[in-house]
Amino acid sequence: MIIEQYLSQKEGLEMFRPIYYRIGSVLVWMFLLGYTGCDMPSSGLSLSYTITISEASEQILDVEMVIENIDQSEMVLGLGTVDDFAHLRAFRVTDIEGREIVSKDDVRRIKVNINTLTELKKHLSNLQTETIKIHYQVQIGNEIHAQHGRQSFQTFGYACDKFAVMPGSGLLLTPSNNIKSARLKFQLPANWVVSIPWRQQGSWFVLENDEYLAGSLANVTLYMGELEQRTRKIGDTDVIVSLPKEWNEISKMEIQETAFEIFESVADAFGKSSQGKYIFQFLPKTSDGLFIASSNWSNSQGISILPPTPVKWLECTQNLIDRWVTFPQHRMTYQSPEDYWLIDGIPPFLAWKVCANLNLLGDYNYQDILVKRYKRSIAEYSAQNQISTFKPISQPARDVHELSQDRSVLLRRFRQAVAPIVISFLDDELGQSGRNFEELLKYEYAKGNIEDFESDLQKVFGENFRQSVTEYLRDIRKIAIKKQWIDLDDSIPKFRKDGLFSDQASIDTLQIFLTGNTYGFIEHCGCKANQNGGIARRAKLITEYKKRNPNLLLVDTGNFYSFGKKSYRMTDFVDREFELYMRLMDKLQYDVAAISFYELYYGEAFFQKHKNKVDFPIICANVLKDGKRIARPYVSLIAGDYKIGVLGIFEYPLERMSERKWHTFLDQTTDLEFQDPVETIRHFIPKLQEEHDLIFLIGSMRPSTIKDKIAKIEGIDVIISTNKDFYRLMRSEDRIIDIEYDLSGFYEDVMIFYDVNSLYSVDMIDLFIGSKGKIVGGKIAKTPLSDDVEEEINVRATIDKFYSEEVAALAEIPPLMGSDKRFDKASFVGAQKCATCHVSQTQQWKSTKHASAFNTLLDVKRQYHPECVACHVTGSGYASGYKMGDSKHPLIHVQCEMCHGPGSEHIVNPMQSPMIKTPTKELCVQCHDQEHSDFIFSEYYPRVQHTLTNAFSQANSQ
Known part of the structure; x- marks a missing residue:
């Protein structure tokens, strides 16, 4: 049941959240560690983390971790996200007396949508002590998906001299064994404070006796820095707003008051404020203008990026509403899968209504966006433009009860688009008699467990209302008909007015x-x-x-x-x-x-x-x-x-x-x-x-x-x-x-x-x-x-002069392959060095178009165009790589290291410094995209693929 609810929650927020941002979410974390949401046993591990900001400018966070009450000989540790987003390094394990304990890496390449990512686990075996100490570092701040040849505008965590922020899923190593308690301590620069929703006990922030402790560890966003925090008691909840202290005073006051108003409005919609703490965390962008990915799913935190915009206020409000709808500690629970569509519909609907009432949307017509998505979702979608050549490629569901019967991505997106409009329709119908959907929310939240949504409709608004809307719930297309969103005129526009071309x-x-x-x-x-x-x-x-x-x-x-x-x-x-x-x-x-x-x-x-x-x-x-x-x-x-x-x-x-x-x-x-x-x-x-x-x-x-x-x-x-x-x-x-x-x-x-x-x-x-x-x-x-x-x-001459003179002087070439750790420390040596050992592979490479790729630029006079050059040379954008304007440079053409990585360390110690053995499809399509190539991976890849032979035996025979 809990996994199902988290699934619905995860899918329902796609409109604001990029998919790999969600890799760090509690859902994925629970799957990785086998968490099922069952009650925690009374015995279990005690975890203590000490987090130090020692090299903020280098985007490195230090963690000292102590694990106590160990009663098993083996343990698996892992972060709740992939190594591509938060790189684990300098890992060392000792017992309480300082004796080193050997760990083994378990590295898996996992496919997530179109991208291949790295999952890293640490295996400890033959444990003969109840307490161990672990020291490790996490490298953060890299732009997500830079390794896949595109910009995501976001980084998973960030640190600078003013603040640092990191989701727990990317910083807190967690064992697969049962956990009883956890606590955090920070060693921070002067004037820095910590913004997290856990109870403070002395210098520790404590989390204990929590039925959902594993999820809370992954979900927490650790926000540290020169922050200003303002607290207001709303109902039974301590509501805290955390902002950068250096932000404009008037803007800070406006943001704080708006956040409190949002909380009050949402709490009023459900009739109860819940308990404990809730923190609005407002983050600036990075110095490079990147958005900072964080755990928006925490039941006690909501994250937004400064400065606030209508979309960000909507996102912030929707995060807050999840506290009542999704998260186990505070939520109401829909028992029937047929009602799970409400979990997707309530947050976007109510967020829009709250923000509209508080005049936060400005020119942003969010309702039109919801209607547009709904219209596309209820119809058969065609690959053709005209009805006369209509070719359907999808068949939508009709009954709201059908929205949760299939877990396919297509239907999840459909449910996400339909659900808020169905709720908005119910709210409009109720508005005709001076009532609203929030009355139902109050009733259901007070109940806690909801067995049947339509039965509650009848209990709150009467049988006549339930019957009047049932036909729209059984056939959601009828909402579009009643709202007059359907055009009955299927004629094709004309280009001439009849009867006016006689003369x-x-x-x-x-x-x-x-x-x-x-x-x-x-x-x-x-x-x-x-x-x-x-x-x-x-x-x-x-x-x-x-x-x-x-x-x-x-x-x-x-x-x-x-x-x-x-x-x-x-x-x-x-x-x-x-x-x-x-x-x-x-x-x-x-x-x-x-x-x-x-x-x-x-x-x-x-x-x-x-x-x-x-x-x-x-x-x-x-x-x-x-x-x-x-x-x-x-x-x-x-x-x-x-x-x-x-x-x-x-x-x-x-x-x-x-x-x-x-x-x-x-x-x-x-x-x-x-x-x-x-x-x-x-x-x-x-x-x-x-x-x-x-x-x-x-x-x-x-x-x-x-x-x-x-x-x-x-x-x-x-x-x-x-x-x-x-x-x-x-x-x-x-x-x-x-x-x-x-x-x-x-x-x-x-x-x-x-x-x-x-x-x-x-x-x-x-x-x-x-x-x-x-x-x-x-x-x-x-x-x-x-x-x-x-x-x-003349235009051709102007363009040629621009690239050969002005652009050549810039000498700027964008790097392509910055994702692999080899690029941080190795340099490029050229294909001639590789040929010393890899004779047959070099001969095969010379037979491909890669070996003469730079000549293509010379033929069409593109040798000074940075975006062109990057795909026709080796090591573009790196100090040891190709230099712009040098047509005789030893790294012209697409050489070995373009696909397998720089080889300076490999040629010194091949066994200790292996190359990238099999380049991924994602690397190929950085250059062979639709604009630049008629590339079909299954046909082109075999042309450049070479079999591995024993390079050492080849070298010895020479």
Whole structure:
């Protein structure tokens, strides 16, 4: 039962928490150690930990551990997370008199989703003493998944001269034997304090007689530093707010008061505050801007990252609600698996309601996000856009009771999306008679054990109400029908108005060369054949089209600011590369560009820095800073006989991206005001109508907002948006179908176009204007920027000069293989050294394309592009590795050490310093990704794989 509840809890928080952050959770910890949630026996081990912050700048924590009351000859010790996240080192075991006890490592490689991680256990045997001492260190602070070639924006634990934080699962070694008690002591720098919810007894923080002690050890987040802690008694609970002392005083007061208000609101919803302590821990980011992973699942702690944003307040509130819903010490318990969906639904629903009531959400429309997920979950999902070519690839459940019958990932995500909307629907229905769902929460929490949810509905709200909602619980699709979220019109949008093309001679054509979602993309890498894209090819097309039509309008709908697919952070190289891209857009004489998501991703200051260097207008009417618009709201363009008013609009996005990317956007835009796009349009339309013949809206607007609101505003002729994500529900007989993307065409009297991606192609729009000056039709055609499109010679020369002169001077190459510990201490020696012993492997390597990989860069003039060079040389980014610009360097090409690690220690002592024997698929796909390679692992890997022969016998025979 307890494992089932933790499963439900774990799955229900996926919207905020990245999956490998959850590796450190109590759930995984309990599985690793075989914990079942049964009552602890009266006998067991006593654990004492002394934690020292001795090398904070080196991200190393020291632990002295004493284990007493040992009554078995063997013991297995392990951290509650993987060695990739918290690296265990300097491990030493002695008895009470200092005699060393031998330990044995048990290392397993475990597959978690697409990644392979390392699990480390310490085996002690032949124990002949009741007490042992263990000293070890934990290396923390590495970015999670850097070893898998991508950025997660988070680190598992962190230490600096101001504070340190670490989940217990990554710091406290725990035996698999029964545990009776545990205590912690800290040796900290002056002025540092500790923030943990355990009882303090002298210098020790004590945990004893705890039925769930093993989980509490793994779950606790150890937050230490120069902290300010404020306590308030709320009901029977001591509520504590821990903040960095150096944080702004006004901000600290606001955060503290908000945290207390959240606790009071949640406690009121359940009718009881529970007992003991609850700590709100607010953490800053690291000095590198990383988020710090911690144990959000502790029943006495809630973690949030400063500064607070709407999403972070939601996360903080949801963590708190778990105390009443999930954790054994305080929770109410649903006895029937058919009711487990409530465990997933109550926290996000109630968190949204509490934060909305406290006015913490600002522009963040969390309810719309929940509805979007729900709509996708109740429908059959199609790989096709149009209902006429619908191909279902999923079949959803209908009855809420079905949500817990399958443990598959797909159904867990479905339950997570559906559950809060079902509860919100019940709350809305109750609201019609002045009641609410919280009345039921109070009743059920007072009971403690809930045998049947629907029976409680009847007891609290009466049989009539239960019967009125039963049909919606048995068929959750009916909620969408009642809420009018389903479109009964299955027609495809048209590009011409019927009956208006009889007199062809009276129709004018206005042409728009359209780009959008280019992300500062300058050119393809040249790694594989027939790669499309590149601004030099785009420039050639623009030149040709403008020769044919001097009145051609050149428009970009947004997301043209640089965004690296491998690096989400702004580096000096990315900054310079984007400056080049903006210079080229200016050179191409764009008529107008709109602001979208990535224009704001690195903050308003970065946006202004590059906006002010170009002459082409960048527009946005509804984003303000300090009461002033960050860009001009509109421009007036002349095309032939028509004067066109173009208004820029940015609709605050519903997240559809990685969590950390979303959090980064929120952090960078906290100083901006996002005005309602619909009201902004209504404000500007009268003035635009007075001065223009046609009115265009460009930017990022959701199709649902366009069709429900914007297109109904009189006076708009054309809307062009970078966002086509629709999640449109259509009903066909007894089926509900999800159409993921909207289609271009007429809606009402407005012509709507969606630009999806201009990395590899461009769009040409033809607008047909009738005799009365109104648009009567149009079309959009995509032109691939393929090999048969020539490059504009001057743009090509500008790009080549940039990479060969400016970038080469930077000499910056990103490292690829930093995950393995060998990279911390060994250096690269080159394939010639390897060939001394590994003759046959070297000969086989020379027959592969890896042995001539650098030549590929020379052929396409990419030898100065850092992201290209990193995958065509060995040791990029390391002191002993390849140096930028040296085409004769001994480490050009993809040599042995690129896959097997640096070999300086191995060539000295092969047995003591083994290499990486079998590189993982994750290493291969760092370079052989979809953009750069037609890579199919099962086909390509055998081409470079070589069998291991006895290298020593080969060497001896020579």
